[in-house]
Amino acid sequence: MSPTPRTAPIEVLLVEDNRDDAALAIRALEGAKLRNRVTVVGSGLDALAVLRREDRFSDAPRPDLILLDLNLPGKDGREVLAEIKGDNRLRDIPIVVVTGSQDEGDVRRSYGLHANAYVIKPIDPKTFLEAVSSIEQFWLQIVRLP
C-alpha cells in the first residue's frame, strides 16, 4: 500500500521532552514497515531550529512528518504548532499532536491551529506503542505526504 516508491527514508521529527516516551516512540517506529529516520528534540525552540536549520541543526533534513507534544519546556507545543502552520515554507508538513492532555480546549485549539491530527498519549506503555504504530501505519503507509 506504500504510496510512492521512495528510496530515501521518511524523516520523522519527534518533539518530546519525556525521555521514556521518546524511547517508546522510537521503538515503535523502528519496528515500522517503512524505512524511517527519527530526529528527537526535547524542546520547542530546538524543534524550530531543526526546521530552520539553525546552529547545530544546519544539516538537519526536512521532516516529512512531525510528532509534537504540547507541554514542552521553553516554547510550548501550542506556540510551535502556530509558528509552523503560520510559516508558508513549513505549513504543508503534517503535524500529529501526541500529548497527555485530554482537555477539549486543547483538542479544539490544536485543530484550529491546523494540527493534522490529535492523539492522546495512552498511559500504558503497551497501548502507547500500539498508538505510535497506528500513527506510523496511517501516515507512512496510507497517506500521501507532500
Added chain:
Amino acid sequence: MSGTAPVLIEILLVEDNPGDARLTREALRDAKVRNNLHVVLDGVEALAFLRRQGKHAAVPKPDLILLDLNLPKKDGREVLEEIKQDDQFRHIPIVILTTSQAEKDIIESYRLRANAFVTKPVDLEQFLKVVQSIEHFWLEIVKLSRP
C-alpha cells in the same frame, strides 16, 4: 483509544461516484466504532450540509469529512478552503480521498489545510483496506473535537 464512552461518529462523505460511495459505506459498516455515514454528491451540497441549509436543516454536525477533489458544481479544493477558513468548522478533520496522485494536488491540499491526503486505490480490495485504515486511525486512535 480516544473514546471511553460509546459514541456515534458522524462522517460526511463528499463523493460524486456512486460506486466509490457504496464501497466506502461497506468498508465503514464493519468498523469497531459506531458511525453514521452521510453522503453528498457535490461541493455546494457539502457546504449546505455543514451550514444546515435547505433539506439539511436537521442534520448532525460531522466529526470527520472525507472529501473528493474533483466534484461537480463546486470543486473539492474550494470546499476545503472554505471550510478551513471558517472558524465554526475548521476544527473538523478533512481527509482528502481522491484518485489524483499529482504532487501538485498533494501540496496544494496540505497548504489549504487538509488534515491528510489519501489516494484512492483502483483495486477494490485495496480501496476497502484504505477506508478501513482511515476508520481505524481517525475513529479509534485520534481524539476528535467533540464538545
